[in-house]
Amino acid sequence: MKPSSIAPRVQLFVCTNVRAAEDPLKSACGAHGLPVFNALRAEASRLGVSGAVWITRSGCLGHCPRDGCSVVVYPRGGQWTDVRTDDTEALLREAITSNTTPRR
Ligand code: FES
Numbered sequence: 001m002k003p004s005s006i007a008p009r010v011q012l013f014v015c016t017n018v019r020a021a022e023d024p025l026k027s028a029c030g031a032h033g034l035p036v037f038n039a040l041r042a043e044a045s046r047l048g049v050s051g052a053v054w055i056t057r058s059g060c061l062g063h064c065p066r067d068g069c070s071v072v073v074y075p076r077g078g079q080w081t082d083v084r085t086d087d088t089e090a091l092l093r094e095a096i097t098s099n100t101t102p103r104r
Contacts (some may be wrong), residue, residue, distance in 0.1 A: 010077065011097040012040060012092075017060045025062040029079065032084060033057070035049035036069050039088040050099040075099065 008081060016033030019025060040055045061079070063070040068082035073095045 009052040010095050011054045011056060011074045012077075012095055013058040013061065013072045013074070014040065014054050014083075015059065015061045015063075016057045025064040026066050027060075028067050029060070029065070029069040032067075033069040033078070035085050036071065036083050036088060039085040040071075040092055043088050043092045047092070047096075049096065066070075073099070 015029040015038040018030030019027050039059050044053045045049045049078040061070040061072050065081040068084045071080040071083045077095045077098045
C-alpha cells in the first residue's frame with residue numbers, strides 16, 4: 001500500500017443506489033441519483049473545476065431519502081439529502097466554498 005500522488009480538493013459522493021420496489025426504505029436515490037450525478041459533473045465542467053472536484057457515484061450513504069438523493073461532500077461540506085437536479089449548482093458552489101483552505 002502507498003499513498004496516492006493525486007487527490008481532489010473536494011470529492012462529492014452521490015448515491016445512485018437502486019432499491020427494489022418492495023424495499024421498506026422507499027429510497028428515491030435510484031430515480032434521482034444518476035440525474036444529480038450527471039448534473040454535478042456538467043456543472044463542474046462548466047465551472048472548469050473538474051480536476052479539483054471529483055464527483056463519484058456511490059452506494060447507499062445511509063440517509064435513504066424518499067425525495068431526491070443523498071450527497072456527501074469530503075473533506076468538509078456535510079451530508080445532504082433530498083437533493084434534486086435543480087439543487088446541483090448551489091450544492092457544488094457550497095462544496096467548493098466550504099472546502100477552500102485559506103492560503104498563508
Ligand atoms: S439508498 Fe441512497 S442513501 Fe440509502
